[in-house]
Structure formats: structure tokens, C-alpha cells
Amino acid sequence: MSDTHAQTVAYVRNEMLAPSDPPLREAGAVKWLRENLFSGALNTILTLASLLVIWYALAAIGPWLLNSVWSAGSLAECRAILDGTSGACFSVITDRWHQLLFGFYPPQHYWRPVLALALLFAALAPVLFPALPRKLMIFTAVYPFIGYHLLWGGSVWFPVSVALGFVAGYLAYVLLARVSTLIAVFGAILAPVFWWAFAAGAFDQTMSSILPLGLEFVRSDRFGGFLISLIIGISGISLSLPIGILLALGRQSDMVFLKSVCVVVIEFIRGVPLITLLFTASLLLNYFLPPGTTFDLILRVIIMVTLFASAYMAEVIRGGLAALPKGQYEAADALGLNYWKAQRLIIMPQALKISIPGIVNTFIGLFKDTTLVVFIGLLDPIGLSNAIRADTNWNGIYWELFIFIAALFFIFCFGMSRYSMYLERRLKTDHK
């Protein structure tokens, strides 16, 4: 206020009035309720309908859940405890806890899958959290062989001989790279193939006879429960991303032959249900292998699930590649980067970032699809739930088992989707 003005009028208020409280209906909980739940006729109806739905669901499930029995040896015993009242018999979970987790894995060896899982987290940590030192990646690279040995056991020289194949490939690449990169790549493909085909078996046998080291062998049909879902899911997830990237690059390639092979593979795999591929793995693989060869059913399933997920992954990544502006490719060319360097340093980091939601959705789909192995006789949690129900003690129990299995799958899948959101936020570089 200017002084002159204050002198010309009789009264000027010098201090601000304290703001009065807003009307009751415009503040606090009442306002929130009015705006969010009862803002119109339609909204009110929707709110009431939702409340009704929630009420019915709680009334139906709530008492049943709250009144659950956690320690009983059989369904009959459990019903005797409940004495006619409605209640859940979660004692089936406590009774068959180990079976649901490990299947028929020998109990004295339970420490092996547990240790394998613990080491898995150690191996995954540097991949998931970039703050950790990069040197830890070496352990990540070695982990598959350690994990295999812990889970299946047998001679330690078998995973070593397989791993040496990759070493052979690397050596061939390094040696031949001086001649020509292309020959080096061919060598890196052929060397491990030759090693596995001709030398690996002999190496395994000689070393086993010289130095018999190893854990007790556990046959694949002893595996079951969530152990099997996790083995198939995690191997599929970690293998399908690189194969998917290669397929996507192949589909984008200028080389007509490679491109058409990739297109046929991707479209074929995406066009048939996973279950037909699993049946191929369990029924038909013997037709395609030399007479007399057998190989592990879980391994076959992993291969099929991986192929299946890779085709979907390839399409997701192709979407990401297509979304990149052409200028990025041209800029990489202008910097004089060769194809692989351009892919590794410029294209892939951006394309993968764009396709994170799709990639994680494919992972989640793959993990959920591991339940289909029940159709080829593997005892995953669903297969075990059937087996448990076949037991006279637990004949007729449905909901408790379904709830338990569904809850475990939910935790894994929901966790993955939340991690993908975190990753998206972390990698976000634009300022939208």
C-alpha cells in the first residue's frame, strides 16, 4: 500500500486476514469421497457395485481363509479339526512342503538346489545392479556349469568338458582373428562343435578315470515341484535373450538367405502352440537323433522352451530396432564402426531399452509356460498337485493347492514386472 493512499482514506487494513476454513464438503475426506467415488450417478452406481463385489468376495473367502488349519496329516483329520465349519486345509502345504518345492529330489541332497539358487543370486547380481564391480561377471559366465553340477551331480568333468568347448571357440577366435575376422568367426563356430563331437567324450572319460571327482548323480525324473519350474524358467530366460537378439538381427539383415531362414524359424515357432513343441521334444526327438541316443528330458524341454521364447523375443526386439531413427545407424556408420561394434555400442543399448517392457513380458510368459511341462509327464507344481490329490490322505483337496501354486507364480511374475518398471525408470534418458 502506498502511503499517500493510506492518508486519503479513513481506514486501511494493514495485515492479511487469516484464511477461513473451506466449506466442509470441499475439504478432507468428504471432498475426496465426493470427487473420487460419488461424483455422479454413474460413478455412485459403480462405487456401490464395487463395494458389493468386494463384500461378496470377502464374505465368501474371508472366513474360509481365517479359519484355516495348518497342521493335520490328512484331509479327514483336517475336517475333524474344523468340525463342520468352513475353513481352509493349508496343512496340505506344510505336509507336502518339501515335495512341492523339490519333487522327489533325494532329501539328503536338498542343500544342492538351495546352494544353486543362492549362487544364482550371486551370479545375477552384477547383471541386475550396475553398481557392482564388472569383474563379478566372470562368475556369472561360469555359473551355468556350477549350477548344472550342483543340481544333477555326476562327474565334475562332464560340465568341465562342455565348458572347454566354449574355451576352444574363444581360442580359435583369438588365433584366427589375426588372419581375418570372418574366418575367426567361422572358427569360433566350428571349433566347439568339433570339440564336443570328437574330443569332449574322451576327455571326460580319461579325466574321470584319472581323477574321479563329483557329486552323487540325481536322475532327471527325481526333479519336480518349483525346482523344475525355476530350472526351466531361468535357463529359458537367460538363453532366449541372446538367441532372440541374433534372430532379430538376422531378420533385419541384408543377406537374403539368412533373412529368410530367420523369418521361417520365427514364424513357424510363433505359429504353433508351445505344447506341440514340447510333444515334439518328448515324442519325436528320437526320430531326429541317431538310433540309440537318448538325452535328458528336462534338457529337451529347456531347448524347446528357449526356442519358443526366442522367437517371441526376436519379434519384440525387432520392434525396438524398428523404432530407432535411421540417423542412429547412419551416425554409427559415419563414425566408422563396423557392424558388430555399431550394434554393441549404438544400436542394441537403445533398441533393448525401448523393448524392455516387451522383453520382460516375454520372460513372464515363459515362466508361466513352464507349467505346460505337466503334459509331458514332468512333475512341476501342477503335476505334483495331481499326484498329491491321488493320495488317499489328500483326495479331494483343490483350492489350497491351487492357491499356494498360484501365489508362488504370482510372486515371481509380479516381481519381474515391477523390476522392469524400475529398470525403465532407471534407464529413462528423455525428459518427457
Add this chain to the structure above:
Amino acid sequence: MSSTTDPRMAETAPKKRAFHPSMLLYDQRYRSITIQIFALFLLMLGAAWLIDNVINNLRLLGRSFSFNFLWQSAGYDINQRPIEYNSQMTHGRAALVGFLNTIILAIMGCALATVLGVLAGVLRLSKNWIVSRLVTVYVEIFRNIPTLIWILIFGAVMAESMPAPSAFRGDDPSASMIFDAIAITNRGVYVPAILFTTELGVLPLGPISPSLNWVLILAVLVAGVFANKYIIAHATRVQNATGLRPKTWWKSLLVLFGPVVVIFLALGAHLEYPELRGFNFAGGTHLRNSLLAMWLGLGIYTGAFIAEIVRGGILAISKGQTEAAFALGLQPGKTMRLVILPQALRVIIPPLISQYLNLTKNTSLGLAVGYMDLRSTLGGITINQTGRELEGMLLLMAVYLAISLTISGLMNVYNARVKLKER
């Protein structure tokens, strides 16, 4: 430019070198040929190895590769028969019944998933706090739990929690039919069936011979849709010429439903209600538990994915579009119908179709609850009985592949039609 060539230019111009074998390794123009020949070589080697193994294995087993089993008597029953079938008929016929069951389930599932998905997707964007939370719970729960578990759960709900047919009997029954027309029992759901007093016979179409009555009704319905399209196009022409849009809703209703109702009356359509006879319901249409479990499991599961697609599609349209529509004075409903949806559909349709594809492929889980789809007939019992795994699986894969490629082909046609017409 002078006609004399600048000596410096001759220096810098790339030299045309003759082809040299080392170029296959070092020159980018020829290197791709080397790579492709190498890949072709590996592929042919692999294929030759596989085919050789197959031939050897078949010879060792003393087996031939033939599809003759399709013409042998099947010898097993199928509980859900859209076309005439009995166990004396051939494996080929059984496979056809299975195929039709797959298609029926796929269409029913897609319809349920679309309705639920669109509803849930729109409601999740609702400003109503409780509704959007409730729908979020639905979407997250169904998306993060395998569809096989949902199918088994719905199968168990139908078989374990529903009243037995005997509960409908007596003076004071513990269960009752809905509107005296629909009976939900633990043996399946019984709904009224539409019967005709006049049967026009069947359309002779080889193995599938549909009833002429239904063919006629379908034809009239399709004709009605086309006539309605014409009416709307006409209304738009009038609107463009005069600025006034003639009222079309009653014409549309008349053209769409009038002829169908007339045909229904002319053929003497009436409902046959299910009723309790003996230990079970008779009459009406019996929807088996296996069908219902698959339908609810697949439909509600896929609906959650479609909800996310719809939500994403609507969110993808920038807020400016809504504001511009409001600025033009359009009502919220019209804004949605005329401005948002046409643009959102372009984003929604491709992933939506791929969800339909997933649902169709997931119908192959029917075995879990005993639904007799293509996988259970051709890929299950037929293979077990004839021992023709190789031929059966190849045929099965070929059929699924054909379905998938057809649907994705249709999607490509649609995409081309709705694509933004850019300069």
C-alpha cells in the same frame, strides 16, 4: 568442367579392381556371399543329418511314413460333437471334430476376452478410485498366474462347487434354475436350445454339412449388415451435402434385425428348455464343464491382457486431442466415439489380434480338463492308438500354423487399411 581430365581426380577416384578371391574375406561387397554360403552349408548339413536319422529310425522300427491312418476307423468317442460323429468313423473325421471344437472354443474365448478386456481397460482409467483399484487387482492377478492354473481352477469350480442335478429335485430344492431356463450343475450348464418346426435340410458341403436354416439366417444377417452400411454411408452423404444428418437408428434397427426376426418366425423357431429327467437334465443345450472351464479360463485370462492393451491404446492418444474435441463443443461420449477411439484402435488392434492368436494356441491346453479339441483328438488319442507320432504331430503343427498364418494375414490386411495415410 573442362573436357580434359584433372590428373588429381584420376588419383582419388576409386580404382576398379578385378575380382580377387581374397575379396571374399575382406571386401564387404563379397563377404556377405561367403557368410551366406557358409550358413547354407551348415543348414544343409544339419538338415541332411536330421533326415538321414529319420529315415534310419523309421527303417529300424520297420515303419513307413504315410497318412493312411486318417482313413482308418477311429474307435473312440468324442463327447462334444458339432458335426455328426461316432466311434465307427475315421480318424480324419475325429480330427475334423476336434478342429471344429478348437474353433468354437477360440471364437467363444475371443468374444469373452474382448468384452471383459474393453470393459476392464476403460474402467481402469476411471476416475473412480475404488473401481480402478478393483480392476487393477483383476488385471494383475490374472496376468501373473499361468493360464493352465486358471483353467484348472475354473474346472474345479464347475465340478466341485456347483450343485448336483439331484439338488434341483423335490418340493423344496436346494438349487433352482435361473429364470426357469438355465440350470448350472456340476455336470455342466444347461441352456435353452433354439429349435425350428420347419427344417430346410442341410447344405451339402462334404464332411461339414451345416443346417440350411442357420445358413439362411447367417446370410440374412450378413445382408443386413451390408444394407446398414449403405444406410449410414447415405446418411453421411446427406450430411456432407446439407449439413443435417438424417436420423438412421430406426432404419438400422429395422434392417439389421427385422429380416432375421421374420425368418425366425417363418421357420417356427421356439426354445426348448432343459428339464430334470431321471438323474440328469435333458433337453436344451448342454455346455460341458470342460468347455466352460476352458472358456472362462482362457477368456478371463486373456481379458486381463486385452485390458492392458486397451488402456495403453487410450493413453497413447495425446491429451490435446481430447481438449481439442472439447473445444469444438463435442460431448464426452462423442469425443470418445469420434476422436479418441478411431485413433486408439490403430494402436490397439495389432496387439489385440496377437492376443487372439495366443488364445487360439492356448486352446491346445484343453487336455487338462478333457476338452476334446484338435490336440486331444488328432494329437492325443489318434496318435496313441495308431502310433503315428511323426505324421500326427506334423499334421497338428500344420493346422495350427495355418490358423495362425490366416489370422495374422487378416491382421496385415486390416493394418494396411487403417494405416495413417501420410504423404
